[in-house]
Amino acid sequence: MNDVAVTTLLVVCLFLLLGSGVWIGLTLAGVAWIGMQLFSSRPAGDAMAVTVWGTASSWTLTALPLFIWMGEILFRTKLSESMFRGLAPWVSRLPGRLLHTNVIGCTIFAAVSGSSAATCATIGKMTLPELDKRGYPEDITIGSLAGAGTLGLLIPPSIIMIVYGVTADVSIAKLFVGGIIPGIVLASLFSGYLAVWAVINKQRIPLPDQVLTFGEKVRESRHLIPVVVLIAAVLGSIYSGVATATEAAAVGVVGSLVLSAAQGSLNWNTFRDSLMGATRLYCMIALILAGAAFLTLSMGYIGLPRHLAEYVRSLGLTPFMLMIALAIFYIILGCFLDGISMVVLTMGVILPTVQAAGFDLVWFGIFIVVVVEMAQITPPVGFNLFVLQGMTGKEITWIARVTMPFFFLMCGMVLLLWFVPQIATWLPSKM
Template sequence: MDVLMHMGLMLALIILFLGLGTWVFVGLFLVAISSLFFIADFSIDRIGFIARSVVWRSASAWELSAIPLFIWMGEIIFRTDISDRLFRGLSPLVQWMPGRLLHTNVLGCTLFAAVSGSTSATTATVGKITTTALAERSYNNALSVGSLAGAGSLGLLIPPSIVMIIYGVLAEVSISKLFAAGIMPGLLVAFLYSSYIIVRCVMSPQLAPASDERISLQQCLSGLKDLLPIVTLIVLVLGGIYSGIATPSEAAAVGVMATFVLIILMGSFSWDIVIEAAMGAVKTSCMVCSILVSAAFLSTAIGYLHIPVQLVTLIESMALSPYGLLLILAAFYILLGFFLDGISIIVMSLPITLPLILQAGFDPIWYGVFLVLMVELAQMTPPVGFNLFILQGLTGQSIGRVVQAAFPFFILMCIAVVIISLFPQVVLVLPNMM
């Protein structure tokens, strides 16, 4: 039972340091140092040597170079009128569907997620346009806010995904295959959301105001023209990765250059936008990478304490079925989502959960998608759900109303988790073709 005692002590340290308001990366470093000193009885010199080695190794991983580039690309798009064009482009294409413009939330987030990699950027960029536009047209507020809360989280699942890059580095699996694995589940979630909107609006037509406007072919073609910038970026970034021409980091660099060219051609370029976007990307990237480095040190400390091996032995003695293990992990991640952000959840839990998953016979690529879906659920759970706070700021509503609006979409994402668990080929069909 030493493993449970050690895990309990480490959990208590995490709660202590984070509860004191310590920055996450500092808190993780302190937990690792305290564990090695008090539990493993390591000397300060040895702990310092381990820390230097781990920090250098994890911080110099070439795959991490894609993170600031993808964030920069999303920051530039956020500050230009590409998001306005996205709404204008989708509007005539969804007029024939029950729910009409409500689908711009789902489709807009799906498309923007394919160039952003960030759930907060996706929610904020699409939401700054659609929340006002839908409210002015008297669309149901709860359905509008809820669909945006759910669809905004697709920024983590649909490639290029920053969280998937982090998982790929920590789990030592192909990031390109992880990106491919996220496509079908991402489309599945988007399909579930749009289907729910259709069913709700068929049952209660007043949720989406009727319109006598007839959409002409010319309006549809004009809409496709407005979608061209986003589609161009998607083709360049993802096409380069899946064709094998470019690595994710190289594709991210191409995406940034293509974004510059697009905003120049559209007349949206200014040095203020470039500098503001660069500063936003630097701040976010430093936060992500510092957490990743500290998590690598914590993972090493957990390894020195032999917690993963002992935990695997303990779980094996419980004779859990693979799906029983998944159920426990799902509940565990949803619980963590009440208190931690997505990146922290992954980097803190992966050293313990990945050995269990591999021992149970699950594919690490499949588990990466499962884990991202769990993190997406965390984005919709109070009190730390980032999407909820973004929407609260955009709409001015209370957090309680935002949570209530997001709950049906939380359930739909849980259904998506069940589907990929019962039918893992939904995740693995594209990676297996690479």
């Protein structure tokens, strides 16, 4: 069978399994098993056991359950309510009001976690209940969270940037610095869309609780102090070199427990509920990760990523058309692979083509991260969509639909990077 036939068969299997109600992680593993059994000589059972164990025992992955636990602790304290009390006066005059807390929260937390799933899950635990309690519509709150959650990959530190830097032999420090302005620009695009949406749908936005003077706003900002202290502790431990991302996540958990105790909301019930809530959510995410890792291995053995990359290279496109083709290529590939695997499996073939076309490798790294972000919210295997499905219980097709505007905003960001490349290259050039 040719590559198109193999891809079509696997996509059909994926949709059939998802449509029949099979768990997402098991669906991904099942499609991978079918692929290996039919199109590879390696025993599928042995490959699955090794891959799942390797994924589950990853030390880097330890940061994810810790950040999720931190979000569960904060969800059960007064801290999320305090964050809203501190932010509400400052965004109350903006169209959309508290809808912007999803974008602001994800932008801030992205600088802590470096993980899209952790950002989406942690901020969602804090913002979704508060926005629902205040009467904000579910479609725009969940859609904006899915979109803004992807900022965890773009705003440094970013695991994908590290992988790309090592693979392409590019300065990781320059990549980190290069992601700052694009991250802020993308967050601004999200907030701008929310403002426009709110102007068009005024009747769906709740009225502000109260109108405050400037002095009263400043006084209300004191409620942000615990959040700022916690973020400073986590960020400070990373950027000072005292802690790795995983150790910083542990600092976040300890800090959350200390703040919860200081507020008087820490007792055995809240501790147990937060631990069990984090365990349930992480088990769901871990099963998806294990299935995605096995699917990645299966695709590697079949050779689909390499064949697709070689096909793109053989087209002889202009630089602009090459950029568009690569964007489409990575979005399609994102239906089967996680972001890190996409970079690892394709860079060896894509890089010579990119260099021959004259692309700046720092710029291309930022471009790759933005396109991988798009794949995080692209059905059928957008990882953020699965995380939100596990959190909200909504149908994944509904979540994908309400998230599509943010996908198109990312498409606009890709074009902006092409026409104004200085967004990604100006800061690194000053190093």
